[in-house]
Amino acid sequence: MAAPTDGTSRPAREDTGAAPVPITAVPVRHPGRWLAVAVLAVLAAMAVNTVLTNERFGWDVVAEYLFSEPILNGLRNTLVLTALSMLIGIVGGIALAVMRQSPNPILSSAAAGYIWLFRGTPLIAQLLFWNFLSALYPRLSLGIPFGPEFVSVDTNVLITQFAACLLGLGLNEAAYMAEIVRGGLLSVDPGQNEAAGALGMSRAQTLRRIILPQAMRVIIPPTGNETISMLKTSSLVVVIGYFELLTSAQRISNQNFQVIPLLIVAAVWYLALTSILTVGQGFLERRYGRGLTPERTGPALFPRKAAP
Numbered sequence: 001m002a003a004p005t006d007g008t009s010r011p012a013r014e015d016t017g018a019a020p021v022p023i024t025a026v027p028v029r030h031p032g033r034w035l036a037v038a039v040l041a042v043l044a045a046m047a048v049n050t051v052l053t054n055e056r057f058g059w060d061v062v063a064e065y066l067f068s069e070p071i072l073n074g075l076r077n078t079l080v081l082t083a084l085s086m087l088i089g090i091v092g093g094i095a096l097a098v099m100r101q102s103p104n105p106i107l108s109s110a111a112a113g114y115i116w117l118f119r120g121t122p123l124i125a126q127l128l129f130w131n132f133l134s135a136l137y138p139r140l141s142l143g144i145p146f147g148p149e150f151v152s153v154d155t156n157v158l159i160t161q162f163a164a165c166l167l168g169l170g171l172n173e174a175a176y177m178a179e180i181v182r183g184g185l186l187s188v189d190p191g192q193n194e195a196a197g198a199l200g201m202s203r204a205q206t207l208r209r210i211i212l213p214q215a216m217r218v219i220i221p222p223t224g225n226e227t228i229s230m231l232k233t234s235s236l237v238v239v240i241g242y243f244e245l246l247t248s249a250q251r252i253s254n255q256n257f258q259v260i261p262l263l264i265v266a267a268v269w270y271l272a273l274t275s276i277l278t279v280g281q282g283f284l285e286r287r288y289g290r291g292l293t294p295e296r297t298g299p300a301l302f303p304r305k306a307a308p
Contacts, residue, residue: 058261065252065265074248075269081165081234081244086227088170093177098207100182111178118175124239127168131240133159165237173230180222184215216288224281228274245269 051057065071099111118126134155143149159167188211196206235246246266253262 061261074245078245085169089173092174096178097181130164130167184219
């Protein structure tokens with residue numbers, strides 16, 4: 001029997017006893033990929049060349065101020081601000097998400113109104129509002145409406161510059177974390193809640209022991225992104241004059257007029273910190289993603305080859 005002429009291989013019929021014709025496999029060529037690689041290589045070479053040869057980058061100034069005391073003090077304030085603001089945001093976000101899921105319409109509406117207000121206004125405006133709260137309320141008091149006051153304090157004494165930063169960043173972050181946590185809670189099968197109720201567990205016990213541990217698989221990745229974003233967003237407190245990393249770099253550049261090198265100093269520290277946070281986020285994702293297939297936790301950067 002004659003071999004097929006269409007380039008494919010078909011086994012010969014058993015009554016002839018002839019061997020099958022082997023397939024000649026021709027690899028598919030991808031000229032577009034090689035063109036893209038060539039363009040990227042040229043651009044990378046140009047970038048490296050300009051960084052190494054352009055003296056205006058001022059790498060000697062960068063090395064001089066990278067570990068200077070003002071920069072390290074600003075870095076410390078940035079880390080403290082990021083950690084405390086995220087703590088306020090996470091705790092407030094969990095509370096708001098639970099309120100949004102509450103069957104009580106008053107609690108649900110209050111949480112929705114909070115999220116609408118803080119997500120719908122610029123963060124800079126919120127920072128300025130908290131910083132100048134004394135213009136609206138010279139004194140803050142706690143007591144019975146139209147009755148006696150129990151506690152009264154000067155607003156300028158209570159709302160310091162640091163407190164204004166925490167209120168602006170933390171309360172704004174709580175609105176975003178609320179939606180992240182709510183998405184995680186909705187990702188858990190409703191049958192889990194019903195099963196916990198059948199076992200006699202209260203709503204608080206069900207949330208703490210059943211729902212939240214499973215929702216963490218969905219909550220952790222965007223929370224890591226929010227933490228990295230908060231690290232960089234904390235630089236907005238420069239509008240109220242708080243001393244943090246970028247503010248420190250700007251003050252030094254105002255004295256020596258080395259704007260670009262000092263911006264590079266701040267950028268180097270931001271890149272280093274975000275890299276550390278990214279690694280930590282990866283560990284947490286693997287910790288709460290145990291038992292899931294690699295396809296569900298994300299594609300592997302270097303997938304293992306299948307066993308022969």
